[in-house]
Amino acid sequence: MKLLRMKPGHGEIVLAEGDIAVPEQEQELIEAFRRELDAGMWAAVPTQAPSGRREAELVKSFGEVPRDAERVIFFPRAAGGTLPAAR
Amino acid sequence: MGLALATAAVVLVVLLWELARPTLKRWLLRAHELWLARRRAGAPVGYDPGRERRAEQRARALLRSCVTERDWAMYRDLGFLRVWGGLGDRGRGASAAYAYLIYPHKPIVAYVPQTGELLNEYCVAFPDHSKPYGSSRLPDSDDVLAKWMALTADERRLVGEANMHLPGRQVDPDRVRRDIVRLRRWEQELSAGPSAPDAPASRRASWGGWDPDNIRTA
Numbered sequence: 001m002k003l004l005r006m007k008p009g010h011g012e013i014v015l016a017e018g019d020i021a022v023p024e025q026e027q028e029l030i031e032a033f034r035r036e037l038d039a040g041m042w043a044a045v046p047t048q049a050p051s052g053r054r055e056a057e058l059v060k061s062f063g064e065v066p067r068d069a070e071r072v073i074f075f076p077r078a079a080g081g082t083l084p085a086a087r
Numbered sequence: 088m089g090l091a092l093a094t095a096a097v098v099l100v101v102l103l104w105e106l107a108r109p110t111l112k113r114w115l116l117r118a119h120e121l122w123l124a125r126r127r128a129g130a131p132v133g134y135d136p137g138r139e140r141r142a143e144q145r146a147r148a149l150l151r152s153c154v155t156e157r158d159w160a161m162y163r164d165l166g167f168l169r170v171w172g173g174l175g176d177r178g179r180g181a182s183a184a185y186a187y188l189i190y191p192h193k194p195i196v197a198y199v200p201q202t203g204e205l206l207n208e209y210c211v212a213f214p215d216h217s218k219p220y221g222s223s224r225l226p227d228s229d230d231v232l233a234k235w236m237a238l239t240a241d242e243r244r245l246v247g248e249a250n251m252h253l254p255g256r257q258v259d260p261d262r263v264r265r266d267i268v269r270l271r272r273w274e275q276e277l278s279a280g281p282s283a284p285d286a287p288a289s290r291r292a293s294w295g296g297w298d299p300d301n302i303r304t305a
Contacts, residue, residue: 010219
């Protein structure tokens with residue numbers, strides 16, 4: 001499983017990567033997951049239905065992440081309004 | 088005689104210096120201000136167009152890996168994504184009562200697919216307050232992906248977080264109507280062609296398509 005985070009000026013970065021079947025690696029994933037949530041990020045797991053339809057699932061704890069998920073994507077929480085142009 | 092001349096020369100130099108000093112000071116100050124203004128007008132501190140371009144390329148790859156090939160083709164060709172609304176009694180899908188258009192760094196626009204009527208604008212942003220490179224804006228495609236994930240995962244929550252306005256507040260309604268027409272035409276072309284999502288670039292251009300290599304930097 002990979003934990004990714006969207007980052008301005010960079011695109012996504014890999015925060016942590018590991019096999020959740022390995023306790024030490026799972027612990028590292030859990031800690032990285034908590035750090036991001038504490039920083040105010042939203043966490044989403046991209047999913048694909050058997051029909052081929054794709055969507056995402058917002059998760060609030062590591063326990064909610066499907067065990068077979070390949071990645072969790074963190075992104076800043078939504079706020080009303082739009083941002084001014086960068087330049 | 089020599090001493091008198093030397094003294095006079097020293098006095099003259101000092102006098103000239105005293106006279107010129109205010110002008111020189113003003114000139115140096117003005118030059119410094121001009122330099123600062125030129126620096127401010129140029130690239131913002133920490134702004135690197137190459138880095139922004141690479142960031143956008145990464146973001147596009149991530150978006151592509153999350154959405155269907157058809158949705159990716161839509162974004163690549165038209166520059167926006169359509170997401171079916173899921174809160175109506177008709178469910179999510181082509182028969183949905185409403186849909187959203189997701190633009191990068193612009194409000195999400197809700198509309199009625201059957202009539203093209205515009206419903207609302209939902210102003211929402213995903214500011215990263217850590218500002219790793221001096222800006223809180225995600226790359227364009229990351230912004231689109233964040234909206235897509237939030238909408239497909241918890242539409243009610245995202246709509247609740249957004250500022251809702253009538254159409255036309257920030258996005259030109261005529262442009263949105265044109266985009267809806269472009270989308271319809273694109274879908275007709277897509278259903279007509281056998282290998283539609285990978286249709287040739289020349290065909291995409293006839294849709295008023297988006298050049299994937301001409302990436303706008305945020």
